[in-house]
Amino acid sequence: QQQVKQSPQSLIVQKGGISIINCAYENTAFDYFPWxxxxxxxxxxxxxxxxxxxxxxxxxxxxxxxxxxxxxxSLHIMDSQPGDSATYFCAASRSNDYKLSxxxxxxxxxxx
Amino acid sequence: DTGVxxxxxxxxxxRGQNVTFRCDPISEHNRLYWYRQTLGQGPEFLTYFQNxxxxxKSRLLSDxxxxxxxxxxxxxxxxxxxxxxDSAMYLCASSSTGGGRYNEQFFGPGTRLTVx
Numbered sequence: 115q116q117q118v119k120q121s122p123q124s125l126i127v128q129k130g131g132i133s134i135i136n137c138a139y140e141n142t143a144f145d146y147f148p149w150x151x152x153x154x155x156x157x158x159x160x161x162x163x164x165x166x167x168x169x170x171x172x173x174x175x176x177x178x179x180x181x182x183x184x185x186x187x188s189l190h191i192m193d194s195q196p197g198d199s200a201t202y203f204c205a206a207s208r209s210n211d212y213k214l215s216x217x218x219x220x221x222x223x224x225x226x
Numbered sequence: 227d228t229g230v231x232x233x234x235x236x237x238x239x240x241r242g243q244n245v246t247f248r249c250d251p252i253s254e255h256n257r258l259y260w261y262r263q264t265l266g267q268g269p270e271f272l273t274y275f276q277n278x279x280x281x282x283k284s285r286l287l288s289d290x291x292x293x294x295x296x297x298x299x300x301x302x303x304x305x306x307x308x309x310x311x312d313s314a315m316y317l318c319a320s321s322s323t324g325g326g327r328y329n330e331q332f333f334g335p336g337t338r339l340t341v342x
Binding site for chain 2 (some may be wrong): 120
């Protein structure tokens, strides 16, 4: 049973464009929502995370938008660069154990 | 390098053999997690430790899987009588419960297991 659903499976964006990845969750006990970036042959690395008490968080070119009532959150990558080409995973957990439930991933390709 | 390390990076084994993987967490981290990632999917939680105590095991972890974290330092994950369905990337992550960046989990590079 997948607790976090992620879309799209893949996307292609031109250099300088905006990449948008969406996730939805069911478990209302989740209170921590991170996004991870993974390059081939590497482990995931934390990009940015949000808690449901805020609706948006921005770090550099990366922004999380969070909609608690809809149980949805999204990652926006502004001014996409070829170095951003990677697989991105959304995840969710509860703050008592931080056991992460991941989405299936989105492969982002940035064309120069 | 003070990140999470895993050994070996790659393991090829024949069906029915036993394999053991090791994870060395960031030294001051008291929590350690194991995940399994198959091709094209996100990591799936297997088990986690706080210090030396194993606090939870996923239903994905059959009786053939066992994990330990002696003295709350490194951890080992053993798979007995491997099956082809065990082929995956096994990821280890560690974190601190001391607050800060939302108890961020730092992942190792993983051990890729191939069962022939």
